[in-house]
Amino acid sequence: xxxxxxxxxxxxxxxxxxxxxxxxxxxxxxxxxxxxxxxxxxxxxxxxxxxxxxxxxxxxxxxxxxxxxxxxxxxxxxxxxxxxxxxxxxxxxxxxxxxxxxxxxxxxxxxxxxxxxxxxxxxxxxxxxxxxxxxxxxxxxxxxxxxxxxxxxxxxxxxxxxxxxxxxxxxxxxxxxxxxxxxxxxxxxxxxxxxxxxxxxxxxxxxxxxxxxxxxxxxxxxxxxxxxxxxxxxxxxxxxxxxxxxxxxxxxxxxxxxxxxxxxxxxxxxxxxxxxxxxxxxxxxxxxxxxxxxxxxxxxxxxxxxxxxxxxxxxxxxxxxxxxxxxxxxxxxxxxxxxxxxxxxxxxxxxxxxxxxxxxxxxxxxxxxxxx
Amino acid sequence: xxxxxxxxxxxxxxxxxxxxxxxxxxxxxxxxxxxxxxxxxxxxxxxxxxxxxxxxxxxxxxxxxxxxxxxxxxxxxxxxxxxxxxxxxxxxxxxxxxxxxxxxxxxxxxxxxxxxxxxxxxxxxxxxxxxxxxxxxxxxxxxxxxxxxxxxxxxxxxxxxxxxxxxxxxx
Numbered sequence: 001x002x003x004x005x006x007x008x009x010x011x012x013x014x015x016x017x018x019x020x021x022x023x024x025x026x027x028x029x030x031x032x033x034x035x036x037x038x039x040x041x042x043x044x045x046x047x048x049x050x051x052x053x054x055x056x057x058x059x060x061x062x063x064x065x066x067x068x069x070x071x072x073x074x075x076x077x078x079x080x081x082x083x084x085x086x087x088x089x090x091x092x093x094x095x096x097x098x099x100x101x102x103x104x105x106x107x108x109x110x111x112x113x114x115x116x117x118x119x120x121x122x123x124x125x126x127x128x129x130x131x132x133x134x135x136x137x138x139x140x141x142x143x144x145x146x147x148x149x150x151x152x153x154x155x156x157x158x159x160x161x162x163x164x165x166x167x168x169x170x171x172x173x174x175x176x177x178x179x180x181x182x183x184x185x186x187x188x189x190x191x192x193x194x195x196x197x198x199x200x201x202x203x204x205x206x207x208x209x210x211x212x213x214x215x216x217x218x219x220x221x222x223x224x225x226x227x228x229x230x231x232x233x234x235x236x237x238x239x240x241x242x243x244x245x246x247x248x249x250x251x252x253x254x255x256x257x258x259x260x261x262x263x264x265x266x267x268x269x270x271x272x273x274x275x276x277x278x279x280x281x282x283x284x285x286x287x288x289x290x291x292x293x294x295x296x297x298x299x300x301x302x303x304x305x306x307x308x309x310x311x312x313x314x315x316x317x318x319x320x321x322x323x324x325x326x327x328x329x330x331x332x333x334x335x336x337x338x339x340x341x342x343x344x345x346x347x348x349x350x351x352x353x354x355x356x357x358x359x360x361x362x363x364x365x366x367x368x369x370x371x372x
Numbered sequence: 373x374x375x376x377x378x379x380x381x382x383x384x385x386x387x388x389x390x391x392x393x394x395x396x397x398x399x400x401x402x403x404x405x406x407x408x409x410x411x412x413x414x415x416x417x418x419x420x421x422x423x424x425x426x427x428x429x430x431x432x433x434x435x436x437x438x439x440x441x442x443x444x445x446x447x448x449x450x451x452x453x454x455x456x457x458x459x460x461x462x463x464x465x466x467x468x469x470x471x472x473x474x475x476x477x478x479x480x481x482x483x484x485x486x487x488x489x490x491x492x493x494x495x496x497x498x499x500x501x502x503x504x505x506x507x508x509x510x511x512x513x514x515x516x517x518x519x520x521x522x523x524x525x526x527x528x529x530x531x532x533x534x535x536x537x538x539x540x541x542x543x
Contacts, residue, residue: 041375044375045375067381103374104374105374121381121384121385124381126385127381127385127386130386133389134390134392134393137397138396141402145400145404148408149404151408152404153411155411155412155415166405170402170405170409174406190402190406191403192394195393195397195402221382223379223382227383227386228390231390288375
């Protein structure tokens with residue numbers, strides 16, 4: 001029951017938060033109606049400033065460092081407050097238009113008038129969110145690890161509630177996903193999969209938190225999911241067994257499928273890349289979809305009010321109802337997507353750890369010995 | 373479209389943050405936690421196993437003690453039985469002995485009585501004989517003053533003796 005109250009409270013907080021910032025956005029486009037695409041993209045895309053809310057005319061925001069390297073003018077490091085003060089541009093850098101490939105990203109204006117994207121290492125909103133989530137992860141696990149280190153070998157020590165909770169989380173992932181999917185070799189991969197699971201899970205939950213340290217869906221960003229999928233790709237292929245590579249390059253199929261034209265090896269090679277790409281897209285699309293649905297439902301309120309007070313009122317009611325539902329669903333999705341990513345990573349890693357030819361021989365020998 | 377373009381800056385920060393978190397957690401947190409959990413699991417498992425073993429041992433001991441008790445009961449029954457038999461035998465023997473003793477005593481007593489009776493009879497007879505002799509002497513002295521009456525008495529006496537068959541006795 002308390003958890004239900006918690007969810008409702010979070011939803012209410014979310015509704016309080018989103019309309020404010022959306023008002024802030026819609027105010028800028030007064031007279032043009034509600035630009036839904038703009039609002040959604042503003043929320044889903046990265047930004048140089050972490051805009052929290054607007055009190056009166058004053059923006060409350062976290063201004064983050066912009067770090068740029070241009071081939072022509074070298075390094076540029078400045079606060080994003082400069083951008084804000086100068087209407088979005090500073091030191092010859094201008095934000096890219098919304099419909100371009102680098103929406104809102106800073107572009108350098110060349111002497112000939114063309115725009116070139118510089119090397120951009122700015123600590124953006126999502127960059128900060130990554131760091132915050134990382135700190136949360138460390139704060140979650142290091143005290144528990146400290147307790148365990150303190151009570152090493154002491155089997156009679158009773159863990160506290162917090163330590164038991166951490167133990168439950170770790171045990172759930174390790175015993176529920178890693179061990180059954182990878183098999184005997186699991187110890188080598190367990191830290192990566194645990195880190196990936198808790199990073200994704202924490203990020204998903206934090207993206208649902210509407211106020212400052214949360215609210216940024218880093219798992220709904222292609223760069224982050226790409227990085228995670230790349231890690232899995234490395235874990236699968238760099239630590240893959242000889243058997244695994246043999247299965248890819250010389251699979252167990254009729255010779256004409258692999259000899260003159262390497263048809264099956266080609267398919268298998270493509271499969272190496274499609275698996276992590278699927279991982280990347282799945283996490284990204286699921287999180288993006290959920291956040292977009294919630295944003296669209298919230299924007300419905302403004303669309304309703306732009307058509308009239310009565311419609312706006314009824315839209316608000318419907319929107320709140322649906323948002324409660326979406327919030328509950330997203331809490332579920334936050335866990336499920338972290339689980340699925342880790343599970344599939346573990347399955348891929350496990351499938352690259354096969355030593356089954358040797359194993360089968362061994363087991364048959366053993367069974368023969370036993371039978372004798 | 374811009375949603376689908378990975379950003380190098382974000383990748384950079386992700387690489388640093390995730391790398392650091394992974395390094396720290398993989399070095400200091402997860403192995404310790406999983407190892408401790410494993411150790412505790414093993415400890416619990418061994419504890420459960422030893423508890424099970426202890427239970428089995430206890431059951432075995434209980435069974436053994438039951439067997440011992442049963443054996444003891446049997447032995448007790450056997451001993452009691454034997455004792456009863458022994459007792460019966462002893463009592464029977466004692467009875468027999470007592471009977472024999474009694475018999476013997478009785479016989480002795482009887483013999484004694486017989487002997488004493490005989491002696492008494494003999495004494496009585498002797499007394500009677502002397503008494504009758506005295507009586508006879510007196511009677512005779514008184515009555516047999518004349519010849520005739522002497523002869524009559526003798527005849528009468530003889531007659532009596534013949535009639536009673538006392539002759540046999542006296543002969």
